[in-house]
Amino acid sequence: MKLALPKGRLLKDTAALLERAGLRPEGYDERSRSYRLKSSGFPDLFFKVFQERDIPIQVAIGNYDLGICGLDWVAELLAKYPSSDLVKVRDLVYGRSDLCVVASGRSGISSLGVINDGFDRVRIVSEYQNLAESFALRQRLRRFSILPIWGAGEVYPPESADLAIIAETAAGNLASYDLVPLARILTSTAFLIANRDGLAKADISELLACLQPFEAETEAETVLPAGGEAKGEKMAEGEEVVRIALPDGHLLKPAAEFLDKAGLNIRGYAGEMGEGGECRESEKATRRPTIDLPGVTIKVIRPQDMPLQVANENFDLAITGQDWLNDHLYRFPSSPVKEILKLGFGKVTVVAVVSKDLPAHDVHGLRDLVIGGLLPTLRVASEYVNIADKYARDNHLERCKIIPTWGASEAFLPEDADLLIENTETGETLARHNLTVIDTIFKSSACLIGHRDTLSHPSKKGRIERIIDVIKKGG
Amino acid sequence: MKVPRCKGMRDLLPDDMVKFRRIEEVFRHCSLKWGYEEVRTPTLEYLHLFTATGTLTPGMLGRVYSFLDWDGWSGERVVLRPEGTIPTVRLYLENLTGVEVSRLSYVGNTFTFEETGKERRERWQCGVELIGTSQPLADVELVLLASEVLGKLGLGPLEVRLSHAGLIKALIGELGLGAAEQTQIFDQVLEGNIKALGEIETEDIDLKRVLALLLDVTGSSPGFLENVRALLGKALPRFEPSLRDLASIAELLGTMDCPYQIDIASGRGFEYYTGVMFQFYISKEQVGGGGRYDDLISLVGGPPIPASGFALYVDQLMDLLILEERPASRILVQSQDGDVTGLNSCFEVARSLREAGYLVALDHGQKAMGDFRWLLSVSGEGLFRLTDQATGGKCELTSEAEIRQVMENSR
Numbered sequence: 001m002k003l004a005l006p007k008g009r010l011l012k013d014t015a016a017l018l019e020r021a022g023l024r025p026e027g028y029d030e031r032s033r034s035y036r037l038k039s040s041g042f043p044d045l046f047f048k049v050f051q052e053r054d055i056p057i058q059v060a061i062g063n064y065d066l067g068i069c070g071l072d073w074v075a076e077l078l079a080k081y082p083s084s085d086l087v088k089v090r091d092l093v094y095g096r097s098d099l100c101v102v103a104s105g106r107s108g109i110s111s112l113g114v115i116n117d118g119f120d121r122v123r124i125v126s127e128y129q130n131l132a133e134s135f136a137l138r139q140r141l142r143r144f145s146i147l148p149i150w151g152a153g154e155v156y157p158p159e160s161a162d163l164a165i166i167a168e169t170a171a172g173n174l175a176s177y178d179l180v181p182l183a184r185i186l187t188s189t190a191f192l193i194a195n196r197d198g199l200a201k202a203d204i205s206e207l208l209a210c211l212q213p214f215e216a217e218t219e220a221e222t223v224l225p226a227g228g229e230a231k232g233e234k235m236a237e238g239e240e241v242v243r244i245a246l247p248d249g250h251l252l253k254p255a256a257e258f259l260d261k262a263g264l265n266i267r268g269y270a271g272e273m274g275e276g277g278e279c280r281e282s283e284k285a286t287r288r289p290t291i292d293l294p295g296v297t298i299k300v301i302r303p304q305d306m307p308l309q310v311a312n313e314n315f316d317l318a319i320t321g322q323d324w325l326n327d328h329l330y331r332f333p334s335s336p337v338k339e340i341l342k343l344g345f346g347k348v349t350v351v352a353v354v355s356k357d358l359p360a361h362d363v364h365g366l367r368d369l370v371i372g373g374l375l376p377t378l379r380v381a382s383e384y385v386n387i388a389d390k391y392a393r394d395n396h397l398e399r400c401k402i403i404p405t406w407g408a409s410e411a412f413l414p415e416d417a418d419l420l421i422e423n424t425e426t427g428e429t430l431a432r433h434n435l436t437v438i439d440t441i442f443k444s445s446a447c448l449i450g451h452r453d454t455l456s457h458p459s460k461k462g463r464i465e466r467i468i469d470v471i472k473k474g475g
Numbered sequence: 476m477k478v479p480r481c482k483g484m485r486d487l488l489p490d491d492m493v494k495f496r497r498i499e500e501v502f503r504h505c506s507l508k509w510g511y512e513e514v515r516t517p518t519l520e521y522l523h524l525f526t527a528t529g530t531l532t533p534g535m536l537g538r539v540y541s542f543l544d545w546d547g548w549s550g551e552r553v554v555l556r557p558e559g560t561i562p563t564v565r566l567y568l569e570n571l572t573g574v575e576v577s578r579l580s581y582v583g584n585t586f587t588f589e590e591t592g593k594e595r596r597e598r599w600q601c602g603v604e605l606i607g608t609s610q611p612l613a614d615v616e617l618v619l620l621a622s623e624v625l626g627k628l629g630l631g632p633l634e635v636r637l638s639h640a641g642l643i644k645a646l647i648g649e650l651g652l653g654a655a656e657q658t659q660i661f662d663q664v665l666e667g668n669i670k671a672l673g674e675i676e677t678e679d680i681d682l683k684r685v686l687a688l689l690l691d692v693t694g695s696s697p698g699f700l701e702n703v704r705a706l707l708g709k710a711l712p713r714f715e716p717s718l719r720d721l722a723s724i725a726e727l728l729g730t731m732d733c734p735y736q737i738d739i740a741s742g743r744g745f746e747y748y749t750g751v752m753f754q755f756y757i758s759k760e761q762v763g764g765g766g767r768y769d770d771l772i773s774l775v776g777g778p779p780i781p782a783s784g785f786a787l788y789v790d791q792l793m794d795l796l797i798l799e800e801r802p803a804s805r806i807l808v809q810s811q812d813g814d815v816t817g818l819n820s821c822f823e824v825a826r827s828l829r830e831a832g833y834l835v836a837l838d839h840g841q842k843a844m845g846d847f848r849w850l851l852s853v854s855g856e857g858l859f860r861l862t863d864q865a866t867g868g869k870c871e872l873t874s875e876a877e878i879r880q881v882m883e884n885s886r
Contacts, residue, residue: 083590121523123550136526137533143523145550311548332548 001045001204004059004067005037006052007408010190013094014068021210033432035411048415051406053127056193060084063416065198066207068092072099072128072167072188079130085196093213095190097167099128101135102179104158112182115163116142123312125149125156126165131185135165147312150302150406152248154179155287159243160299160314177287242296242463245310245318246289247303251446254345255319258446262474264467265292269300295463304383307449311337316454316464319343323350323384323423323444330386336452340468346446348423350384352391352439353430355414363395363439366419370397381405381417388421391441410435483589483596485790494793495599498628499582502601502787505624509616511580511603516562518584519544522552525561528774530747532662538588555586559602559786560747560768561775567606568777576607582789595790602765602786606772609781611720614751614767615727617785621755621763622733624787630795634756635733636693636741637725640748640766641717643669643739646689649682649710650675661746669740681708694737697725717750724751747771753785757795763787804882807847809838817855824853827875833882849882 005028006014015028025037025047037047050058055069056077062085071091077084103109108118115122122144126132129148136144149156153166154177165185168174174181192211198204246269247255256270268289287300301309306320307328322339329335352363360366369375378400382388385404392400403417410433413420423444424430430437448471454464480486487495503513522541525531540555547553556562563579571577580603588596603620605613618635625633643664647657652675663671673690677683685706694700700722707714721737728735741754750767765785772780808825810817825835836847844850850862859872861881872878 116529121551134533134537137536140526140529140533142527142529143551144526147550308548308550312550328548331543332546334546335548 001202001207002064002066003045003047004055004064004069005047005049006055006069006190007049008052010052010068010070010095013092013190017068017092017094017211017213021212023210035408035433048411049408050411051408053406056086057403058416059193059195060086062195062197065195065202065204066211067193068190069193070095070097070167070188071186071191072097072131074191074193075099075186075188076128076130079134087194087196087199088191089194089199089208090192090211091213092190092192092211095188097188099131099185099188100166100168100174100181101183101185102154102157102164102166102174102181103162105178105180107158107162109162109182110180112139116140119162121145122163123147123161124163124165125153125161127151127153127167128165132165135185147305147308150304152287152301152305155299155301156314159297160309240295240459242317242460242467243315244291244296244298244467245306245315245320246298246300247306247319247446248287248300249303251303251319251321251346252300255343255446258343258345258474259471262470264470264474266290266298269298293463293467296467307335307337310449310451311335313451313453316457316460317448317450317467319446319448321346321348321444322442322447323348323387325447325449326350326442326444327384327386330390337449338452339447340450340455341448341471343446343448343471343474347443348425348445349443350387350421350423350441351430351437352441353410353413353420353422353424353435353437354418356434356436357414358418360438363397366438367395367397370400375418377401378419379403379417380419380421381409381412382421383407383409384421387441391421482592483594485595485597490798491793494796494798495789497799498787498789498792498796499601501627502582502624503580505620505627506578506580506603509578509620511578511620513580513582514563514566515581515583516556516559516566518555519553520556520562520565522554524565524775525554525557527776528561528747528771530771530774531557532665532746534662534666535587540586540588556583557587558585559583559600560604560784561771563602563604563784564606564772564775564777564782567604568772568775572777572780574607576605579604579606599789600786601789602784604782604784606782607780609767609769611723611727611751614724614753614783615731615733617765617783618728618735618753619731619733621753621765621785621787625755625757625762625792628792628796630757630762630792632757635728635735636738636754636756637721637735638737638739638741638752638754639717639721639750640752641720641750642689642714643672645714645717646672646682646686648713649679650677665746681706681710685710689739691740695735696729697722699737700725720750747774750783755785755787760791760795761788762791762795804833804849805847806833806835806849806851807838807844808835809850809852811852811854811860814855817853820855820857821853824851824859824875824878828878831879851878 011030018025023039023042025039027034027037035049039045052069053073055067056074058064059067060077074086074088077086109115120143122141124132124136124144125147127149129146132146153164156164157179167188253270259266266289268286289298289300291298303320304324306318307325309315310318311332325339328337354360354366360369370378378397380388380392380400381403383405385402388402405412409420409422410429413435427437455461526536539557541552544553559581563581567577567579582601584597584599586597605617622633647660652660660671670690673686685703688703688706700718704711704718725735725737747768747770748766749769752766753764754761755763763785765783767783769781772782806828808821810821821837825837828835844864848864850864852860859878860869861872861878862869863885870881
């Protein structure tokens with residue numbers, strides 16, 4: 001019997017649930033770095049810890065009999081694959097969040113009704129791209145584009161997107177970004193989910209009986225904050241403004257130091273960061289830092305999302321990693337995004353990794369296993385879907401199946417994937433998980449990227465070149 | 476080893492292709508004679524071509540094959556065309572708007588996902604669009620053209636069912652629903668569940684009677700529409716234009732001796748229909764459909780131009796079509812010696828027999844020759860031995876003219 005457990009925001013309450021049920025997986029806590037857990041009282045149970053978002057697909061394809069994750073990610077899977085083998089077993093009540101369609105209070109969008117008339121094309125950003133698409137179709141938007149993002153959706157409207165579909169966990173956090181909720185797509189709580197086949201064949205009644213919500217607690221309806229009046233000064237946004245995107249996450253600290261050294265005076269970028277580098281609301285750090293250059297604005301977003309954003313001219317300049325630039329360019333070879341400067345910090349190596357137990361020392365050995373039928377379908381897990389796809393193609397690793405992951409990818413090997421395309425700094429994490437590198441794909445570090453046309457923009461050109469010059473000196 | 480085929484996709488084998496081409500030929504021949512010119516639109520279109528019209532239901536758009544192109548970084552998707560009319564309208568707007576009345580025809584495939592994979596996800600259609608006229612005569616022309624094609628295919632008696640989008644819309648309007656409810660019921664109707672209309676509670680007794688009549692009774696003459704008119708009472712003015720339109724089409728079809736049924740409940744399909752909708756049935760199987768779509772061209776972004784059209788469903792027609800006997804005069808040519816001179820004579824006689832209209836294949840040492848009526852063995856000296864596999868008769872011949880003579884005589 002295999003159970004998939006969530007990392008992150010649901011971890012604490014899920015641990016408490018398992019504790020009450022008497023299952024007690026050893027080492028399931030926020031500090032632990034192990035992904036495979038056992039419970040001494042239940043030797044037949046195997047637990048694995050995943051990013052919440054990976055759990056519905058893992059259960060749907062039958063790698064796990066049961067899983068616990070938010071309803072939002074279940075709905076995201078079912079929106080695209082309604083006939084997948086996923087059964088919602090029970091509402092566990094905790095971990096409530098509302099998935100909302102929001103617009104900026106400054107955009108003048110006050111209700112969904114006006115959207116079709118006001119826009120030539122409606123730009124929607126979301127981590128939930130399938131739900132975003134069915135929302136757009138249901139709403140009968142005449143023309144729309146959906147830009148998938150890894151996070152920080154709240155900072156996109158109004159300049160970089162017209163609508164964002166984001167999870168709101170506590171009433172009020174929309175208001176601090178001056179966002180107006182237009183509709184609630186669903187209310188998500190933690191759910192116990194099961195694989196249809198597993199449920200049909202094996203007797204898991206004992207487990208189902210003990211995985212109960214603590215009490216039939218009915219939380220009070222979260223009241224969405226009312227659509228606020230436009231507050232704060234009107235943004236001086238327009239064609240003329242030079243827009244820069246700076247990274248959050250592990251690139252934040254070195255990027256802040258680098259820019260500081262170059263002599264760019266940016267306030268509100270490096271402050272107190274939340275766990276995992278998420279930008280936390282505090283006096284110091286914000287997702288919209290300021291810079292003392294006239295006509296220049298800054299937003300802090302995920303480095304993964306930058307190439308796509310720059311391609312769409314939502315930003316003129318951005319600092320991201322070459323790994324994410326390559327992942328973008330492999331998917332969109334004629335993309336107008338280009339690397340302007342190598343910045344040198346944030347060095348990682350993108351590598352191909354297998355379990356030490358797999359009898360393959362290099363990619364040729366791996367190919368032999370695929371051709372020889374030992375791995376009839378090679379399962380490749382990666383956050384870099386397009387790099388992984390190209391790597392498999394270039395090395396003739398056929399047949400293969402790419403499994404997109406959302407972090408903690410090393411946990412997939414060996415049970416749930418055979419090959420991992422991953423970045424590594426020192427290789428320590430890989431070694432700790434009994435993994436070995438069989439190929440180095442490329443070395444990556446931070447870089448400044450821009451849109452092909454940006455440098456020749458008549459009125460922005462001068463300012464952009466000055467910024468690039470300053471950054472050059474920083475290196 | 477069996478290499479799997481994509482779920483929901485179909486191979487067309489030689490016998491299928493004979494049927495396919497037969498249907499295509501009859502369709503192209505007839506539509507050409509009626510003045511329709513053939514066009515072909517690309518397989519890929521922008522998704523927003525279909526969402527822009529606001530006339531396809533979310534349910535339908537949720538089943539299209541859409542994806543990001545290699546330069547799709549804007550997040551806008553392309554789609555394998557899910558139907559044939561909207562792309563043809565786009566083609567018309569881009570190239571042909573100067574023409575007062577356009578008659579266009581096409582043969583093409585469409586793609587829609589369906590979950591089980593047991594039904595076809597790729598479907599073939601023969602369609603026509605008649606753009607630039609709003610006269611009932613145009614709709615009648617389409618019904619007559621479709622009947623002619625189906626008649627020439629000799630598939631059995633054709634049933635023409637007529638419905639009217641204007642009537643259905645007026646009915647929904649009379650029910651006094653809220654906007655959201657109205658959209659919902661409309662989507663249900665479009666996806667084939669028109670009976671949903673009858674399940675709605677209404678206190679209007681007149682309306683109830685009309686609903687019952689329209690949904691449960693099939694009319695076969697303009698008289699049926701007179702009955703509806705009599706029952707409508709005070710709501711009549713809102714139904715009058717649609718009733719009058721349908722009546723004049725019915726009357727014209729009657730004049731042309733084209734039997735039809737007025738079956739309001741048969742109306743389903745695309746939301747873009749504004750007027751009459753027709754469906755073609757043979758042996759209980761729907762083999763085609765179409766209707767009038769006067770608003771579509773302006774919804775796609777063009778001027779207000781009226782139009783109507785129909786499509787015949789090739790896959791269904793292929794299932795109904797009984798294959799004619801393969802042509803009997805297939806000839807297999809063998810070389811007796813196998814040297815260069817012998818092969819030369821083989822190619823030579825094969826070429827002139829092909830030019831004379833025969834189907835001639837060269838022997839590659841195969842054992843099974845059952846597919847061929849005639850075996851022709853050629854010697855280097857230019858002598859021929861002809862075997863009739865049907866009768867076992869053999870004869871020695873010296874010229875191509877003699878060979879043809881023997882085959883002609885045996886017909």
